[in-house]
Amino acid sequence: MIRFTVRSLMLNRIPRLPENQVIELQRRRLQSIVSYAMKHSAFYRRKYQGIDPRNVRLETLEPTSKSELMAHFDQVVTDPNIRRADLERFLDNPANEGSPFLGRYIASHTSGSQGQPMLILQDRRLAELMFGLQMTRGNARKATPIEAARRLISPARLAIVTLKRGFYPSATVFESIPPAARIFMKVLWLSQTDPDVIDRLNTFRPSILTGYAGVLEELSLKAEGGQLRLAPELQQVVNNSEVLTDRARLRIESAFGCHVMNNYATGECTFLSNGCSTDSGAHVNSDWAILEVVDAENRPVPAGTPGSKVFITNLANRTLPFLRYEVGDVVTMATEPCRCGSRLPRVERIDGRTADTFWIQDGAHYRQLISSVFKNAFDYAREVREWQVTQEDRNRFLVRIEVLPGASLDEPHLQRVLHRQLEMYRFRDIVSIRTEVVDRLGPDPKTGKFRRIVSRVGPPSDLEQRLRIDHGHDIARPLSVTNQASRSALPKAPSP
Template sequence: MFGLIRFAATLQRLYPFRLTPAVVRKRQEDSLRALLAHAVANSPYYRRRFAGIDVATCALADLPTLTKTEMMEHFDELVTDPRLKKADLGRFVDDTVNLGRYYLGEYGVSHTSGSQGQPALIVQDRHALSLIFAVQFARAAKLKRRFLPHLGRIINPARMAVLTIKPGFYPSAAAFAYFPRFLKPAFKILHLSFSDPMEKNIKKLESFRPEFLTGYASALEAFGREEAEGRMQLRALGCLKQITNVAEPLTDAAAVELERIFSAHVADEYAMGECMVLSSGCIEGRGAHVNADLAILEVVDEHNRPVPPGTEGSKVLVTNLYNRVQPIIRYEVDDRLTLSDAPCPCGSPLPHIVKITGRSKDKLWFEDGGERREVPYYVFLVPLHHVLDLAEHQIVQTGPRNFLVRLVPLKGKRIDVARVREMMLESIRLEGLEAAIVVTIEAVPDLPRGPSGKVARVKNEYALTLDKRASQRSAADAAEDKLPTA
């Protein structure tokens, strides 16, 4: 009962209509100062890292940044509970029996996929885990602006279908394993797996009659094709109110098409395992709103200098204001996005993310006179808009000027690769790139998914290879420097 009362109070505090930009800034500032004081008092790593800095008055930009490598190298001294050890937690998540169990009876544990390098362990207390669902209730769904409608959910529970990988410790799956018990009478969840046959998932969906459908962009687009071709009848059931895309970029064109097919709003949510409530999808338009009272999002260039609103950054720095056991402060994430330079038309007082491009490491480029020139994604994408039998695609850079376009046809259909090649070459010619890049096109039955089940629409394998070689050279040079001299 206490948990439910606390949850209700949290909802009241989170409802955006109760906020103004000034209130959001005040809450953010108060939470930041409390987080910094807690980190310095309880984390040996931050005590050393912030030495000489007055955390009660300093500007956020005065604080050093944190990389995933640094967080994992210093994990045992970064966390504020000395009982938490990286080796012990690693063994805990290696056993899937522990999924949904609280470590030491207090903490939920997850790990990122490591698709961009090493995985990261994430530890959160019960309050932080409950907050994930409170934000979903208060900000990620179009509901009346008061708490009382939720009381009716005890009689008529909300129904959410979540399409993820099979149960595991990846954040998108693990979060639901820690779903608070006191919410179960008001909120029903259907878990669907990528690996299950589409026919099986459709049958489950239609029987469950979801109000909310959440999944990766590639999975949502697959459901859209099934609905459009008459193999699924979710729209006819009249139950679906909102679709939420997570973890993968979804183009505006794809979102508009999903809205047309299902007659339901499509929202984008930008978040990560290190900060699950970083943003909530706009409930009326495109983009997402930064939950600035719970997290700080800095959009910066490659040198960590802030870029003005309306300008795409090279990466972001994330400060999680609600996780006190594992302080994550100015955490570098290699994502490219753009904050709006004007308030969102929906009226939310929260900052508006208008564009989520993807990972900087997945930027496509070619070398020209010793410098890198970007190859825009749309050069490949525009021709594909005319391939009506296309189910999925992936653009992979395999060399300094070499690109592979993988195309998956619709079920029972065939893609005319020669025709696609002609359209692609014409698009490349119009951009003046015909002498700069070489494109190979192939039709494949399926696309490879990462460890967490995501499909990378754009992937720069060549850049990852270069980074790996550079890291190996650095490690070799460091080892050589440590060798004793004669």
């Protein structure tokens, strides 16, 4: 406990250090992890042949991908006792939930919602690092020795509300809370589907509430309705694993009366960042991880500009090294410092996956319809609690809508704002959209995450189609949008 406390408090010094000191610490740890990977991993020894790890620069390392690491899994891992076949058998058995693989490793896998799942292994000591960072840098209260002593006497009360337990990364993280960290907190882990979830939360009176954005928003409605009563004990709300929209954040903050800290991480690097305690976004823990925001050609993009994807380098995981690991997240880095005083880089926005886009056929070409077209439209539909867009065919969409309790959908208004957004991006007369009001939109039962953007057709699949992708914006024709109930076409809006 003493060791964990001292190390955690030392972690909290880093965000106040000058940037050059953090970069130097990052550089030394990069050299160390690359050296270790080249020595103990046959895959990295071949991939980075000719590179001197003592003088390595990040940009000289070729990126890695999920498909590449999975194809060579047994050569990527640095422990010769690890075999992919054994790990898969371990993960296939629900009885192993909460148990370490080979007696020492935390094992998990990604959801596979974007294709093949990634198998993940990490030493249990990394759980100490993650919780040390969360309890200091990710704490709404200032982490000091006095605060640590106070928590020994009066532990924090952490309520975790997810869809289910299992081998997905966030579940295994909570299953692996280090004993030293548990001294400072009491933990209640609930499923959103538990029939008594509201009663148990009211009884537990958490000081910290964490969950997926969709779950937190659902609970905020219960708080607004008076069924969920967590004030004044609740001091911190933390979003994990799902994109937090601006509307959802405002709704949750209004209902609970406290700032939502929006963590950004992946299963491959669970301690990538911690939500900012004063502003939107999250601070990258750049002493233990490197986040690169790049365009489609792997070129760095400046702060304030959304990237096409990111490269993540985990500087702590020596069992399964992730070096410049490609993730299709659309991320924008902040250009301005925030009020919390941290000097660590801050992610300003996370807009989901690059895969959360639609490819539309326009004559002989294909054009990309970004999800922001729909997100921007629903910013003006304040009676809508949640929405989901499904691409049923190449140019045909279904928009399913859940309205707030006691509200009714202003359909003509929604049609107008949808029409306006689609015209702005010049998709008139190219696609058709129908809307459908449903009682409830919930998370994917397999992953526990809510998907607002679903494509049943995907991007153009063969090389010939990809060569026909058109990036021009010269199309300007009327767009027809119909409603499932009325089947009435949208009124024509004037051209922008």
